[in-house]
Amino acid sequence: MEFGEKVMALMERAERLAEPAYRQIERTIDRNQWKVIAAFQKHKVSDFHFASSTGYGYNDRGREVLDLVYADALGAEAALVRPHFVSGTHTIGTALFGVLRPGDHLLYITGKPYDTLHKVIGKPGDGTGSLQDYSIGYDEVPLLEDGSPDYPAIARAIQPNTKVIGIQRSRGYSWRPSFTVAQIGEMVRFVKEINPALVVFVDNCYGEFTEEQEPTEVGVDLMAGSLIKNPGGGIAPSGGYIAGRADLVERAAYRLTAPGIGGEVGAMLGATRSMFQGLFLAPHLVGQAVKGSVFAAAVFEELGFTSHPRWGAPRTDLIQAIRFTSAEHLITFVQGIQKASAVDSHVVPEPWDMPGYEHPVIMAAGTFIQGGSLELSADAPIREPFIAYMQGGLTYSHCKLGVLTAIQHMEDKGLL
Numbered sequence: 001m002e003f004g005e006k007v008m009a010l011m012e013r014a015e016r017l018a019e020p021a022y023r024q025i026e027r028t029i030d031r032n033q034w035k036v037i038a039a040f041q042k043h044k045v046s047d048f049h050f051a052s053s054t055g056y057g058y059n060d061r062g063r064e065v066l067d068l069v070y071a072d073a074l075g076a077e078a079a080l081v082r083p084h085f086v087s088g089t090h091t092i093g094t095a096l097f098g099v100l101r102p103g104d105h106l107l108y109i110t111g112k113p114y115d116t117l118h119k120v121i122g123k124p125g126d127g128t129g130s131l132q133d134y135s136i137g138y139d140e141v142p143l144l145e146d147g148s149p150d151y152p153a154i155a156r157a158i159q160p161n162t163k164v165i166g167i168q169r170s171r172g173y174s175w176r177p178s179f180t181v182a183q184i185g186e187m188v189r190f191v192k193e194i195n196p197a198l199v200v201f202v203d204n205c206y207g208e209f210t211e212e213q214e215p216t217e218v219g220v221d222l223m224a225g226s227l228i229k230n231p232g233g234g235i236a237p238s239g240g241y242i243a244g245r246a247d248l249v250e251r252a253a254y255r256l257t258a259p260g261i262g263g264e265v266g267a268m269l270g271a272t273r274s275m276f277q278g279l280f281l282a283p284h285l286v287g288q289a290v291k292g293s294v295f296a297a298a299v300f301e302e303l304g305f306t307s308h309p310r311w312g313a314p315r316t317d318l319i320q321a322i323r324f325t326s327a328e329h330l331i332t333f334v335q336g337i338q339k340a341s342a343v344d345s346h347v348v349p350e351p352w353d354m355p356g357y358e359h360p361v362i363m364a365a366g367t368f369i370q371g372g373s374l375e376l377s378a379d380a381p382i383r384e385p386f387i388a389y390m391q392g393g394l395t396y397s398h399c400k401l402g403v404l405t406a407i408q409h410m411e412d413k414g415l416l
Contacts, residue, residue: 004411007404010302010303013302014298018294018295021294025287026287029284029287032286033284037280043072049062049065049272049276054267056266056267057266063082063272071243074217076214076249078246079243079249080256081239085239087240087371090240091242094252094255095223095224095252098255099201099222103135103161104162104163104164105161106139106162107162107166109165109166109187110149111141111143112174113203114172114205115357118358137161141154163199164199167200167201167215169184170206170317171319173380175323178316180314184215185218185219200219201220202215203224204225205225206319207230207316208225208229208231209231211316216243221245222242222249222252224242228370228371228372228373230286231279232372233278234368234374235278238369250262250263288393288399289394289399292376292393293320293399295403296390296399297320297322307323308323319389321387321389322387324386329415330382331350331351337364340401340404341364341366341402342366343366349363360381361380363377364379374394376393376399377392378391
C-alpha cells in the first residue's frame with residue numbers, strides 16, 4: 001500500500017492529536033475485558049460447553065451457560081443468546097413483540113428509529129404482521145435541535161396504555177449524538193417517575209463495550225443487539241441477544257420459539273464455541289474499532305470536513321459520521337473503504353435499493369462475516385445531507401488503512 005506524502009503527513013498529525021483519546025479507550029478495554037473474564041470464571045466455562053447440539057437441543061448446557069455469562073457481562077438478570085436471530089432488526093422485533101400486546105402503546109423517545117425498524121412498526125391494517133397490524137399503537141417524540149430528548153414532549157406523549165418506552169442508543173442514519181449510558185439512565189429515571197410500570201427498551205446495537213457500563217446497569221428493563229456487531233467479536237457467524245429482566249427475557253423467548261417452549265430448546269448448530277470466544281474477544285476488538293473511529297474523525301477534521309462525534313468527544317458506539325459536500329464525495333469515500341478490505345477488495349460498491357431501506361444505499365462491506373459491522377465497513381443512504389457512516393475494524397491497523405485508502409482515492413479523483 002503506497003500513499004502520497006500529503007496522506008502520510010495527515011496520518012501523523014491525526015495520531016498525535018488523538019493520543020489522549022486512545023489512552024482512555026485502552027482503559028475502557030481493560031475494564032470490560034476483566035468484567036467478561038469474571039463472568040466466564042463465575043460460571044466455570046469449560047471446553048465441554050462448546051459441544052454442539054442437534055434436533056430440539058434439550059439439555060444443551062453450553063447454551064444455558066452462554067445465557068448466564070452474557071447476563072453477567074451485561075449487568076442483566078437474564079439473557080437469551082441464539083444463532084437463530086437473523087439480524088439486529090429480528091432480535092429487536094422479537095423483544096418488542098414479546099413484551100407488547102394488542103391495545104398497548106409503544107413510544108420511542110429518541111426520534112425516528114433506524115430505517116429497518118420502520119417496517120416492524122408498520123401501519124394499522126397493513127397486513128404484514130407488523131406491530132400496528134396487531135393493534136399496538138405507536139408514536140415517536142422528535143429530538144430537540146441539539147439532539148437531546150424533549151422531556152416536556154415525552155411527558156405529554158405518554159398515554160395511559162403506554163407499555164414500552166423505546167430508546168435507540170446509536171445515531172442510526174441521523175446526524176445526532178449517540179446516547180451515553182448516563183444519558184440513557186436519565187431517560188429511565190424521567191419516565192419511571194411518570195409511571196414506574198413502564199418497560200424501558202434499548203436498541204443497544206453498536207454500543208456494547210464502548211463504555212464501562214451497559215444500559216441494563218442504569219435501570220433499563222430490556223435491551224437487544226446483534227452478534228455480528230460488537231458482542232460477537234468478529235467470530236460469531238450469526239445471531240443476537242436479548243438481555244434484561246428475567247420475566248421480559250422469558251416473554252421474548254416465547255416469541256422466538258413458541259409459548260411454553262421459550263429458551264428451553266434450540267439446537268446451537270455448532271455455533272456455541274464461536275459465540276463464547278467472540279464474547280471473550282469483544283472488549284478488545286470493540287476498542288480497536290473505537291480507536292479507528294477516533295482516527296477517522298481526526299483525519300477528516302484536519303481536511304476540513306465535519307465529523308460527528310468530534311475526535312475528542314466521549315464515545316458510546318462504533319459509528320463515525322462524516323458529512324460530505326456531494327454524492328460523489330460520499331460514494332468515492334465508501335468505495336475507498338472497500339478497496340482497503342481483505343475480502344472483496346476488487347469489488348466496487350454502487351448505490352442500490354436495499355430491502356428495508358427507504359433510499360438507495362451504498363455499502364462497503366468486505367467482511368469475513370456477511371454484514372459484520374464490527375469489521376471495517378461503511379454505508380450511507382444517498383440523500384442530502386451526504387453523510388457516510390463508518391464503523392468497525394477488527395484491528396486499528398486496518399481502520400487506518402481504510403481511512404487512508406479512502407482519502408487517497410478521493411485525492412486521485414480530484415475531490416480533495
